Amino acid sequence: MQHGVVFVYAAFISVALLAYHWMAEGEFSAVLTLSGVFQCLAFCLLGVHTLSTGSVQGISAKSLQLEAIALACRLSSTTWLLGYLPNDPTGDHLYQIFDALSLAMVLWLLHRVLSAQSETYQVDGDTLPVTPFALGCLVLAAVLHGDLDERPIFDTLWMCGLFLGAVAVLPQLWLMTRNGASIPAMTSHFVAVMAFARVLSGSYMYHAHEEITCAPWIEGFNHSGYAVLAAHVVHLILLGDFGYYYVKNLATRGLSSPLEIPDSWMV
Secondary structure, rough: OHHHHHHHHHHHHHHHHHHHHHHHOOOOOOHHHHHHHHHHHHHHHHHHHHHOOOOOOOOOOOHHHHHHHHHHHHHHOOOOOOOOOOOOOHOOHHHHOOOOOOHHHHHHHHHHHHHHHHHHHOOOOOEEEEEEEHHHHHHHHHHHHOOOOOHHHHHHHHHHHHHHHOOOOHHHHHHHHHHOEEEEEHHHHHHHHHHHHHHHHHHHHHHHHHHOOOOOOOOOOHHHHHHHHHHHHHHHHHHHHHHHHHHHHHHHHHOOOOEEHHHHHOO
16 A cells, blocks of 8 residues: 555655646746645545545545535636636646546545445544534635625635635544544545645745735725635644644654554544
8 A cells, every 4th residue: 555655645746846847837826726736635545545445444524525515615716717716827727627626536535435335434433513614614704705706605605615624624633533542544644635735725825815805894904814814724723733643653653554643632
């Protein structure tokens, strides 16, 4: 399995480098496209896990459901409107292609978890309610959305997708804490690569958040730009403890070793 994982990493990193240096010619906005590339890599790692082990153990269907809704919300804007796209050639098609590939991968994974390999799905551990998160994100997006699309419904859907992407990791972390002291390697790689994708996206938004304009509720305060930054910060805060144990496990035990977590992390 380790050779397959290395191949998947190498393939996506090569695509990312080609997109950044060849298509975007080093334009900083391409970092947003790179975020989409690594997001797709994360879902491919889960696919490698399901195919190589014949099991979906450790994968949260609820997390995948939130990711699917988040991607669909974002694509509802970026496939035909220009407001939230990278300002370089990768924003013409490549950015949307990788989001569409990610959505296809998520739907395929949901089929594996809920149908094809459902006998290995840990349904008793995947119990975190997600409807309140979905509704909460939609309400916040309706209040805090920007106006780059100049279409309130699609501005709201894009913001909702961003918020859902930030909290979609929660059911996965919840399942990990109820999964025993050992987490499958591919599952831990998935969470780590998704975090890296959010770091890339957040680094772009840090520089560009002032361009996400809105009709301010408070004069002179761009609430939409700061809401975008806050979503990225929340995601990284949620992964703080996980990141420490993941890096430690990677450095001491290697790429293909299950992630061992302490009893204090369990619920």
